[in-house]
Every structure is written in C-alpha cells, then in structure tokens.
Amino acid sequence: MQYDLIDLRLFIAIAEARNLTRGAERVHLAPSSASHRMRLLEAAIGTPLLIREPRGVRPTRAGEALLRHARQVFAQLEQLHADLAPYAKGVRGHVSLWANTHATHAFLPDSLATFLQRHPQVSISLEEHTSPEVVMAVARGEVEVGVVADMVDGAEVELIPYRADRLVLIAPADHPLARQPSTAFAAVLDYPFVMLHSGSAIHTFTMNAAAALGRHLEVRIQVRSFEAVCRMVSAGVGIGLVPRSAVAEASARQPLAVIELQEPWARRDLQVCVRKRELLSRFAADLVACLTDSEEERG
Structure with a gap:
C-alpha cells in the first residue's frame, strides 16, 4: 500500500464533511485533485472507501x-509534536509518572508544581491507573515512578511513604447516614452513589x-473530580466515597x-x-526526592 499523510488528512476531511468538494476545500486541494487522490487511495488499499450518493x-x-485509524494516526502525531516541543525549548x-486517582486529584498537583518550579528543564507525563496497575508497571520497568x-x-x-489519608463516606447534611459517626460499607450499598467517571482508578x-x-x-451520576462529587452530594443527588483530604x-x-x-x-x-x-x-531520582521530602523541606 502506498499513501501519505495528505491522503489520510483528505480522507478524514471528506468523510467528516460528507462531501468531496467541501472536504477538498478543508485541506486546500482542488476537487479534481482530491477525487484523483481518493481513487488512488482506494486502489492502493484494494477496496472502495466512499459510497458516492446524489x-x-x-x-x-x-x-x-x-x-x-486515520484519526488515531493524527492524534499520535500531535502527541509526538507535544512530546518533542519541550526539547526545543x-x-x-x-x-x-503513574498514580492512582487519590494521589492524582488530591496531592500530586501541588507536589508536581513544586518539582517543576525547582526543575524547569524537566517535563512530566502523568497517567492515572489503579494501584495494582501502577505497581505492576513499575515492577516490569514500564514506568520509573508510581x-x-x-x-x-x-x-x-x-x-516510600508519601501522604497519609483515608477514604470516607460523605452524605447530605439531612441524610439518614448523617447521624452516624461510622458505618460498614455493606450497610450503605442500598443508597444511590455519586462517583468519579468510569475508568478512574477509584471508580x-x-x-x-x-x-x-x-x-x-446504584450510580446516579458520574463526574470528573472529587470537588464535583462533593457538590453533587451536598445537593442531595446521592452519597459519595472520597478521600478525607478532598472533603x-x-x-x-x-x-x-x-x-x-x-x-x-x-x-x-x-x-x-x-x-x-x-x-x-x-x-x-530528583522527582522521588521531591515527593518524599519532609513537609519542612517541601515548604
């Protein structure tokens, strides 16, 4: 198969516009040139790619x-450019760095801001995963720090110790659970929950x-942050499970x-x-040292 990025970009434009002429305009090609490229692309792949309609x-x-797949290719190219751009600067x-939801939302923003201020020549990619996924990725050598x-x-x-915290239940102030100082998890499973989005480690x-x-x-609604969980719970949508630090x-x-x-x-x-x-x-090593410094040294 022989085709290039221009062919893929043209195909995306035509498919999204549902029109060859408008798609060609998006990538600054003449309709005749675009039509010729599409015929060559179909010939290279060996199957029709577009159904022509009136x-x-x-x-x-x-x-x-x-x-x-073409969209994925351009998304990966954008990521490639984003990854390389800092080196030019x-x-x-x-x-x-991989971390669970709790760390990603509650503590790492401040810690990483401190690290990046101290080390302007370093960039960090942070991904959220469950704790077991993080541990196994570190053990396999796929990521250095979790x-x-x-x-x-x-x-x-x-x-190495980083932060101490615990998960707590939160409920509206007038909720039946509000009068209880503590409870077993099994005792609250009949109540509707507000949760972080599906795919998050804590979910x-x-x-x-x-x-x-x-x-x-019973998940009534899924949101994107612990702050949003707290706001939804306060509004009476359901109960939530969040770190105490978020409360x-x-x-x-x-x-x-x-x-x-x-x-x-x-x-x-x-x-x-x-x-x-x-x-x-x-x-x-510098990142680990920054994360595990004493509170006095962090300040």
Missing part, C-alpha cells in the same frame, strides 16, 4: 475503519469493593456529613513506588 458521499465499512529530561495506595503480593518494588476500586460483597452500586476543602463551601468507614481498605496511605531507588535515572 448529495454527497459516505464511508463504506472499510472507510469507517480507515477513518478511525531547553527541556533536557522527562519522567513518566504513587499507590495498595501493594501487590510478590511485586519486586520499593515503597474501579469502589465497584470491585461492592462486587466482593456480592452487590452492585476538607469542600466542606468549607457546602454542608456535608462525613462518616467514617469501618473497613481496613479505607486507610489510603499513599506511597511512592519504584523498582530500585539506586537505579533511577537522575530526573526520576
């Missing part, structure tokens, strides 16, 4: 597959905790009842996870 075109099944190092709340048995990694963790009890959660900020602005969870897994002391600290690259 009022335009639409992708065939093969065209839909090409459209999906003097960035000399890069660290990949922040987790759970260990995986048998994983050959080192854990996966909470659903698994319910499944371990043979239950399913401290939210409760100053809205009424919330905080109920302790009587579960060993509610304690969520976060730890920095590395394969072997002495084998870290220079910039990864």
Whole structure:
C-alpha cells in the first residue's frame, strides 16, 4: 500500500464533511485533485472507501475503519509534536509518572508544581491507573515512578511513604447516614452513589469493593473530580466515597456529613513506588526526592 499523510488528512476531511468538494476545500486541494487522490487511495488499499450518493458521499465499512485509524494516526502525531516541543525549548529530561486517582486529584498537583518550579528543564507525563496497575508497571520497568495506595503480593518494588489519608463516606447534611459517626460499607450499598467517571482508578476500586460483597452500586451520576462529587452530594443527588483530604476543602463551601468507614481498605496511605531507588535515572531520582521530602523541606 502506498499513501501519505495528505491522503489520510483528505480522507478524514471528506468523510467528516460528507462531501468531496467541501472536504477538498478543508485541506486546500482542488476537487479534481482530491477525487484523483481518493481513487488512488482506494486502489492502493484494494477496496472502495466512499459510497458516492446524489448529495454527497459516505464511508463504506472499510472507510469507517480507515477513518478511525486515520484519526488515531493524527492524534499520535500531535502527541509526538507535544512530546518533542519541550526539547526545543531547553527541556533536557522527562519522567513518566503513574498514580492512582487519590494521589492524582488530591496531592500530586501541588507536589508536581513544586518539582517543576525547582526543575524547569524537566517535563512530566502523568497517567492515572489503579494501584495494582501502577505497581505492576513499575515492577516490569514500564514506568520509573508510581504513587499507590495498595501493594501487590510478590511485586519486586520499593515503597516510600508519601501522604497519609483515608477514604470516607460523605452524605447530605439531612441524610439518614448523617447521624452516624461510622458505618460498614455493606450497610450503605442500598443508597444511590455519586462517583468519579468510569475508568478512574477509584471508580474501579469502589465497584470491585461492592462486587466482593456480592452487590452492585446504584450510580446516579458520574463526574470528573472529587470537588464535583462533593457538590453533587451536598445537593442531595446521592452519597459519595472520597478521600478525607478532598472533603476538607469542600466542606468549607457546602454542608456535608462525613462518616467514617469501618473497613481496613479505607486507610489510603499513599506511597511512592519504584523498582530500585539506586537505579533511577537522575530526573526520576530528583522527582522521588521531591515527593518524599519532609513537609519542612517541601515548604
């Protein structure tokens, strides 16, 4: 197969516009040139990509597959440019960091801001994953640094204390749970929940905790941040499961009842996870040192 990025960009434009002429205009080609390129592209791939209709075109099944992959190609190119751009501006190092939801939302923004101020020549890519996924990625050498709340048995990694916190239930101030200082997780599974979005590490963790009890959660709404969880709970949409650190900020602005969870897994002391600290690259070692400094040194 022989085709280039111009062909792929043209195909995306035509498929999205559902019209060859308008698609050609988007990529600054004459309609005749665009039509010729599309015929060559179909010949190279060996199957029709567009169904010609009286009022335009639409992708065939093969065209839909090409459209999906072509979009991914350009998304990856954009990421390539984003990854390379910092080096043109003097960035000399890069660290990949994986962390669970709790760390990503509650503590890492401040910690990473401090690190990047101290190390302007370093860039960081941060990805959110469940703690077991982070541990295993570090153990396999796929990522140098992680922040987790759970260990995986048998994983050959080192854990260094980062932050102490715990998960708590939150409820509207007038909710029946509001009068209870603590409760078991099983006792609240009949209530509707406000949760972070599907795919977030804490969403996966909470659903698994319910499944371990043979239950399913009734999720009324999914949102993108702990702050949004707190606001929805305060408005009476449902109850939520969030880190205590997330409640401290939210409760100053809205009424919330905080109920302790009587579960060993509610304690969520976060730890920095590395394969072997002495084998870290220079910039990864600097990041770990910044994350695990004493509070006095951080300030």
